[in-house]
Amino acid sequence: MDEPEIRPVTVLTAQPAHERTDAVPDTARLAVRMVGLCKRFDERWVLRDVNLDVPSGTYLALLGANGAGKSTLLHTLAMLSPATSGTLNLFGLSATRPAPALRARLGMIGHQPMLYRDLSAIENLIFFGRLYGVSRPRQRAEEMLERVGLTNRARSPVKTFSRGMVQRLAIARALMHAPDLILADEPFSGLDVPSVLALQRLLAELHAEGKTIILANHDIGQSLDLAQRVVVLRSGQVVSDRRTLDTDTDQVTREVIEA
Amino acid sequence: MMQVIQQIALLTGKDLRVEARSRQTLGLVVVLGILIVVVLGLGLGPQQVASGQAATAVLWVAYLFGGVLCFEKTMAVERHDGALAGLMLAPIDRGVIYAGKFISNLVLMVALALVVTPVAVVMFGFDLSAAPWGFALIMAGGFVGFAAVGTLFAAAVSSSRLQGGLLAMVVFPVSLPLVIASTQMMLHLFRDGEPVGGAGLAVLLAFDAIYLVVSWLVFEVILEP
Amino acid sequence: MTKLKKTLMTGYWLVTLALFAFAIAVVFAWTPIEATMGPVQKIFYLHLPIAINTFLACLVTFIASVGYLWQRRQFWDDLAVSSAKVAVLLCSIVLLTGMIWGHSAWGRWWTWSPRLTFSLVLWLLYVAYLVIRPSIESRERRALVSAVYGIVAFLDVPLVYLSVKLMPDIHPTSIQLAPEMKLTLLLCFVSVTLLTVGLIAARYRLHRIESAVGAGLDLPTPTKVPITQPGDAA
Structure with a gap:
């Protein structure tokens, strides 16, 4: 009995990600480099051919509906679970297979306080x-x-x-x-306004100190205010990746909800 | 190597500190153990109580149930508030997490045994003085294997929702060789006065070694935040 | 299923069942009656091959469990549970035939002899495998726990064997086999093995369909990939 092979669909970004941001980074300055990253849970692909370069010192917001693959992407970045295929480099070192030493350079703020x-x-x-x-x-x-x-x-x-x-x-x-790279998985959810503001300020301070920040979030307006760059995921694929200066809320909203 | 030992000590120290603060597990398992001993003592009746042979079986029942509760509780500490993910994010080997948890469980089980064993000895008129060290050796061999398997399955079974009884259903059948081997050895030791050794001890040690290695290997793959 | 596959399956079952019927006929009609045990000894021709096949089914569960942990694909879990079910079925027969044997040899249905205890513990190990599965709701976690259990349980088998050897065995059983007996045993072994493989395959097919249905329900509708079997359209 042949398994129906579900292949990841190759996407979509017209240009490689890094050409869309300010400068073309040399690989040594990249905090994150993902090439063709795919992740399968059983027969279901939750990440399909994700390519992402994040230069050091970037403040990046990751947007997408529930189940779009934001958390999975962050988990893969944090080396909590390995990708099914593709390669992942952190700070120029291979993290495709979980590498304990690299974990010391990551900090994660998740749904749960840990x-x-x-x-x-x-x-x-x-x-x-x-x-x-x-x-x-x-x-x-x-x-x-x-x-x-x-x-x-x-x-x-x-x-x-x-x-x-x-x-x-x-x-x-x-x-x-x-840590040099901070992964924040919807850190604002369930917080009152003063706490949200305090956390926003803290993240901005960290960014000013030169940390790389990847923030998964579902508040589109807030993400555009905070981050330099916004990446939209849908069904495990990167559907857009651009500077927040060049974009507005309506556009991103349409991309998130697939209009 | 020093570093690994330090990390394991750190994890175990944290577990024991949590236990010292919350006092959730030990009180529970000790009282459960005593209850089991009492219930079996009542059920077996006065004639059986005198024989002392039943004591090892009674003790094993108390240890098995108490132990499973320990495994459940120490892993629930990690599941609560996602602390396990915090450990998994840290630059330590998955094997170290396993080892730390294993030792914590072993310490709790020994504490349980230190209370429940004297109670059973008194109630069942079980004369340990014939071979106290043999008894300790056999039980230690049993505990290591039991905790090795229990720690592995606690990590696999555990989810945020505590599923009562499930862990016991998984761990008990697998631990039967330990129970068979150690009860047979106890019979040889206390009824026949033969020294501990040979085949029985080999089974216990083989069980311990196999499951420590397998758990260490499998833990790497199964641990999920 | 394609037509060819269907024909092959039917053919396989026809051959297997025919061979099995032939083996039974041979057991009763051709092999000599053993001197000390009498006709009850004929149980032995089923007992031993089934015992060996129980072990083989456990081995399949073990391999499939390792496969699941390695690849995290559902079909490994389906295979593991299929062979575990067959293992329990076979082990039940081993246990029952063992008890019948024991009854006619020593007059008691149950003795704590090493062999019977071994069968009983093995049976418990794999029955536990089957009964814990429904109480885990998440498909992935169920498969994960089962896989770990499938590995641990299989490694347990030799340990159980060694530990029951510590028990006193007052009933040595050894039988001198005549050449006809050996030949019959071989014939029985082949047909029982074919039967085991067929049963595992049939179970596996059923579980594949079940989990395909389950997976379909889990998928969010827009990205749902239809699960098609080649030949379904025809």
Whole structure:
């Protein structure tokens, strides 16, 4: 019995991605290079031939409907699960097969805080700092708590925190080891307005420090305000990739909802 | 190598710290263990209690159920709030995550045994003094294999929703060789007064070695955030 | 299915069943009656080949489980569960024939003899495989847990064998086989093996269809890729 072979459809971008951004990057300066990346869950392709070059220091927003493949793309970037085919390079080094050493240069803010609720804020940070081999983890943890404004709650267990505080601590956790590439998977969902603004400001600061940021988001207007570059995914394919300066909300909305 | 040991110690230390703070698991499994011993003691009746032979079987039942609860709980800690993804993002080997969890489970099981065994010994009039070290050796061999399999399946089965009983259904049949081998050895040891050794110990050690290696290999592939 | 495939399948079953019927006939009509056990000994001609085929079915489950972890394709899981079902069926027969044997030899339906215990534990191992599956809702997780279990259970088999050897075995059983007996045994083995392979294949086909239907329901409609079998259009 022959399996019906479902092939990834080759897409679509008229030009290679990097020609659409400001400068043509040399590969050493690329934080991310994806070539022909495909990911299959069983018989279903969730990423189809994704090509993406992200120069260091870029603030990129990843848009798409639910199930378009945003989370899968971020998971693949974070080396949480390997791609089915294609190649992935991070900072010029191969990450097609998960490479533990490269993980130290990534920081991820996900749907979930990835914290231990029975431990205190500072215990959580010190634990993850040690896991990443951060030198002087206690000092670094105190710095990070100050940065996200949780110093006065350092010794409270996480389970006593509000949603916004948990999210701030999650960000501190993701930044404990000073990663160069920050992956944020819908970090704004479920936050109140002050927390959203604080997080936006924090991401902008990190970008100003020269970090590369990839933000999966579904608020189109907000993404265009925050990022330099916006990539739209639909059914696991990149359908557009352009600078936010050249584009407007309606256009991106149409691309997201396939009009 | 030093680094790997440090990482494992860090993970186990974190698990034990979480347990110390939440005090969820140990109290639960110890009381469950005592309950099992009591229920079986009542069910077997006074004549059986005197024989002492039933004690190893009773102990195994307590260890099996208590152990499965330990495996479930220690993995639930990771599933809650996606902490496991945090571990998977860190620059450590998947094998290290397995080893850390395995040792945490082993520590909890030993703690369980340290309470439940004396209770069973008293209630069943089981004379351990004939061969305490033989007993400890056999049980240690059993625990290592049981925790190896249990840790593996806890990671595979566990999802955000706790599926009661499922883990037990997976781990119990697989652990039967351990139960058969160790109960047979206990009979030889305490009824016949033969020393521990030979074939029985070889089965236990083979079980331990095979499942530690297989789990370490498989863990790499099955771990999902 | 193509016509050719259908013809081949029918042919396979006809040959298998004919051979099996012939083997049974040979067992009863041709082979001599064993001296100590009497006619009950004839169970042995089924018992041993089925026991070996139980092991083969477990092996198929093991290989398919490894395949699933390696490639994460649903058909590996379908194959694993198909052969596990056949393994349980065969193991049940082994267990029952073993009990009948034990009853006529020692007058009791159940003894904790190493061999019977071994069959029982093996049976439990694979029954557990089948009963845990429905309680896992997600298809991927079910396949994943099953695959890990399929590997662990198979590696367990030799350990179970070694551990039951520690139990006291008071009933040595060894039979001197006459040449006719050996030939009959061979014939039975071939036909039972063909039967096993056929059963696994039939089960597998059924599970493939089921999971194709399941997958179709999971897919979001716009990107849905129709699942076609070659020849369906005809």
